Amino acid sequence: MKTLILNTPGQFSYSDTDIDTSLEPHEVLIKIHRIGICGTDYHAYRGKQPFFSYPRILGHELGAEIIALGDEVTSLHVGDKVAVEPYLHCGKCQACRSGKTNCCEQIKVLGVHTDGGMRELIKVPASKVYPSKTLSYEQLALVETLGIGSHAVNRAQVQAHDLVLVIGAGPIGLSVIQFAKLKGAKVAVLDMNASRLAFCAQQLGVDTTILLQNESPLDDIRQAFAGDLPTAVFDATGNPTSMMQAFKYLSHGGRLTFVGLFQGDVTFNDPEFHRREVTLLASRNALPEDFRSIIAAMENGTLDTRPWISHRIAFDQLINTFDELLKPESNVIKAVIEV
Numbered sequence: 001m002k003t004l005i006l007n008t009p010g011q012f013s014y015s016d017t018d019i020d021t022s023l024e025p026h027e028v029l030i031k032i033h034r035i036g037i038c039g040t041d042y043h044a045y046r047g048k049q050p051f052f053s054y055p056r057i058l059g060h061e062l063g064a065e066i067i068a069l070g071d072e073v074t075s076l077h078v079g080d081k082v083a084v085e086p087y088l089h090c091g092k093c094q095a096c097r098s099g100k101t102n103c104c105e106q107i108k109v110l111g112v113h114t115d116g117g118m119r120e121l122i123k124v125p126a127s128k129v130y131p132s133k134t135l136s137y138e139q140l141a142l143v144e145t146l147g148i149g150s151h152a153v154n155r156a157q158v159q160a161h162d163l164v165l166v167i168g169a170g171p172i173g174l175s176v177i178q179f180a181k182l183k184g185a186k187v188a189v190l191d192m193n194a195s196r197l198a199f200c201a202q203q204l205g206v207d208t209t210i211l212l213q214n215e216s217p218l219d220d221i222r223q224a225f226a227g228d229l230p231t232a233v234f235d236a237t238g239n240p241t242s243m244m245q246a247f248k249y250l251s252h253g254g255r256l257t258f259v260g261l262f263q264g265d266v267t268f269n270d271p272e273f274h275r276r277e278v279t280l281l282a283s284r285n286a287l288p289e290d291f292r293s294i295i296a297a298m299e300n301g302t303l304d305t306r307p308w309i310s311h312r313i314a315f316d317q318l319i320n321t322f323d324e325l326l327k328p329e330s331n332v333i334k335a336v337i338e339v
Contacts, residue, residue: 001120002119003120004057004318006044008055009045012322019122021121025071027124027126028070028124029067029121030064030122030129031120032062032118032121032122033338034063034138034338035117035315035336035337035339036061036144036334036335037325037335038060041111042325046326050263051113057116057117058118059337060086060116062116062117062144063136063138063141064129065079065080065082066080066129081135081136082130083140085129086128087107087109089101089104089107090106093106100287101288102286102287103284132299135295142305142308144291145171146179147290148259149172149175149259150175150290151283151287151290152257155257158185159183159185161185162183163225163231164186164187164188164233165230165233165249166234167235169200170237171308172236172259173189173237177189177200177204188207188225188230189208190210191209192211197210199307208225218249228251229249230249230251231253233256235257235258238261239260239262240266247268247272252275252277253277254278255280256281308333309336310331310334311335311336
């Protein structure tokens with residue numbers, strides 16, 4: 001089968017690889033039709049992704065078709081279109097026993113810790129696929145991205161009375177915006193890219209956009225919330241400067257959630273942290289209920305991510321195209337690979 005391998009930072013290659021199609025009783029064999037390109041993939045390409053080793057087959061945002069079932073799989077059918085939960089958990093550690101499978105102590109994420117979906121076929125546990133009778137492969141490939149935002153908003157316990165600031169208008173930021181808006185909160189988004197902010201205003205209906213033009217946007221943030229500061233801040237940039245600046249934007253008693261990450265240490269002023277009684281949260285991956293609720297919301301029209309997709313790339317052309325996707329002038333909102 002055709003496979004795309006990231007051998008070292010900045011260096012992809014195509015290969016023909018074999019696959020053992022024999023299945024364990026609770027596995028399914030799926031054919032990949034669409035792959036969303038995530039910030040994780042861009043970071044891995046640049047050599048800046050934590051928890052990563054090379055060579056690696058990337059790809060964890062997958063829209064796929066079931067083509068074979070293990071002997072004990074009874075709830076799925078050959079031909080089902082599915083989204084894939086790419087978080088392979090151990091089921092035995094303390095986190096798993098408490099239901100936090102998204103941060104399993106031994107977690108293996110497809111395309112990060114173990115080879116992912118940038119290939120024609122892959123075997124996964126049947127419990128990790130979620131079928132839909134109505135969604136397209138392209139829509140299903142975006143369910144995992146939405147799950148990141150859903151989980152982050154749930155972690156921060158956002159409610160309708162909250163004032164929410166989302167820093168970073170990439171795909172993860174967009175997913176946070178979607179779910180904060182669904183909670184009824186007032187949402188502002190901060191980014192240094194004017195075209196991304198325009199997209200947020202036109203397609204997502206954010207209440208305010210803030211273009212980052214200097215080192216201290218605090219006055220602009222207060223203006224966005226009629227003089228107040230946000231009660232919930234989400235940093236989806238993965239940028240250390242942005243993440244450490246975010247402590248300054250919170251209201252007293254507010255919650256700061258880091259959805260992105262970087263290789264390094266986060267530092268903050270402890271007296272100011274205590275004075276404001278800040279709650280600091282990390283948000284990692286998503287939970288099974290996120291996948292199920294997102295698919296239901298997409299099926300009933302509550303969530304529509306189709307306007308997100310700005311670039312569609314043929315699998316065979318990805319090597320020639322990937323560098324262009326990294327350039328700001330490409331105005332990428334979300335790129336999807338067609339296999």
